[in-house]
Amino acid sequence: MAFFVLLKCLPAALLLLSICASPAAAGRKLVSGATTPTSSSMAERHEQWMAQHGRVYKDAAEKARRLSIFQSNVEFIESFNKEGKHKYWLATNQFTDLTNEEFKATHTGFRKTAAAAATVKGFRYENFTAPSSMDWRKRGAVTPIKDQGQCGCCWAFSAVAAMEGITKLTTGKLISLSEQELVDCDVHGEDQGCEGGLMDDAFEFIIKNGGLTTEAKYPYGGVDGTCRSPTSAAAAISGYEDVPANDEGALMKAVANQPVSVAIDAGGSGFQHYGGGVFSGECGTELDHGVTAVGYGKASDGSKYWVVKNSWGRTWGEKGYIRMERDVEAEEGLCGIAMEASYPTAS
Numbered sequence: 493m494a495f496f497v498l499l500k501c502l503p504a505a506l507l508l509l510s511i512c513a514s515p516a517a518a519g520r521k522l523v524s525g526a527t528t529p530t531s532s533s534m535a536e537r538h539e540q541w542m543a544q545h546g547r548v549y550k551d552a553a554e555k556a557r558r559l560s561i562f563q564s565n566v567e568f569i570e571s572f573n574k575e576g577k578h579k580y581w582l583a584t585n586q587f588t589d590l591t592n593e594e595f596k597a598t599h600t601g602f603r604k605t606a607a608a609a610a611t612v613k614g615f616r617y618e619n620f621t622a623p624s625s626m627d628w629r630k631r632g633a634v635t636p637i638k639d640q641g642q643c644g645c646c647w648a649f650s651a652v653a654a655m656e657g658i659t660k661l662t663t664g665k666l667i668s669l670s671e672q673e674l675v676d677c678d679v680h681g682e683d684q685g686c687e688g689g690l691m692d693d694a695f696e697f698i699i700k701n702g703g704l705t706t707e708a709k710y711p712y713g714g715v716d717g718t719c720r721s722p723t724s725a726a727a728a729i730s731g732y733e734d735v736p737a738n739d740e741g742a743l744m745k746a747v748a749n750q751p752v753s754v755a756i757d758a759g760g761s762g763f764q765h766y767g768g769g770v771f772s773g774e775c776g777t778e779l780d781h782g783v784t785a786v787g788y789g790k791a792s793d794g795s796k797y798w799v800v801k802n803s804w805g806r807t808w809g810e811k812g813y814i815r816m817e818r819d820v821e822a823e824e825g826l827c828g829i830a831m832e833a834s835y836p837t838a839s
């Protein structure tokens with residue numbers, strides 16, 4: 493028996509949290525935040541930020557609470573960037589009015605499920621000699637950045653991005669496929685729509701379902717819905733394989749061949765406020781988010797990185813992507829990126 497963790501998909505439900513944060517937690521934050529007077533220029537920045545991100549608060553008290561969190565985050569971001577010793581920088585984004593506790597809050601909903609140990613399916617890229625860099629975006633195998641919004645279905649976005657990749661590689665066509673079909677229809681196994689899921693289970697469903705339809709025909713709604721079937725499949729997969737765990741070398745061989753679904757720990761404040769550069773942590777290995785490795789390379793200063801496609805829109809990170817440090821000391825990889833990687837196969 494092995495334990496698999498349903499990916500609850502940070503930062504699902506964050507907008508909800510920002511409205512429904514528990515009074516106790518919010519109260520504590522308010523007290524600590526209120527010790528620093530908020531300058532009018534900070535209030536102005538907060539207004540601009542609200543307009544930019546379409547944020548609306550339910551009342552003045554909530555707005556004041558969010559302004560104080562916004563201010564402490566902006567101060568954190570600016571002091572981090574001023575240190576000038578990091579390979580990455582932080583920036584304001586849609587998460588700047590959330591405490592890291594709120595950002596991480598989806599950890600608490602973690603459901604560990606006992607599942608049969610994954611059957612060994614072989615690793616077809618075992619003997620492949622990977623080139624020193626790869627970027628599937630440049631080869632037309634990656635669709636534009638999507639946004640999961642408030643629904644915790646990162647697992648669907650991760651699986652779909654990997655499937656879009658193998659579909660391009662086997663058919664020559666880049667087709668944006670439907671996450672919502674997974675959210676609505678993959679409900680009889682471990683996957684739980686907006687409440688979390690696993691990429692491997694998504695692949696299992698897609699195989700049984702005979703494929704997935706297009707994003708255009710079954711658009712993303714961002715909430716759990718009723719399965720609209722039958723749908724006509726626009727692409728199919730024939731199987732999936734797990735990358736040998738805790739082996740960044742194996743992950744490199746896989747990513748050299750196709751976009752790969754990876755699970756990471758995305759709960760840290762560095763991840764929350766990531767602006768760009770080669771992210772080097774801090775983060776743990778409590779896997780809570782599904783994303784897709786779409787390349788790897790080396791920066792001009794020699795830092796090796798993974799190119800990771802996220803599903804938080806283009807306002808986060810490097811236009812929706814993050815470069816994460818590669819070949820780190822820990823065998824799990826940075827933020828556990830080498831722990832649960834897998835990819836679909838198509839014949």
Ligand SMILES: *[C@@H]1O[C@H](CO)[C@@H](O)[C@H](O)[C@H]1NC(C)=O
Nearest residue numbers: 613614615616617618619620
């Ligand atoms: C890799 O090479 C070894 C030794 O030649 C062989 O036994 C193994 O089957 C190969 N693996 C794959 C996936 O082809």
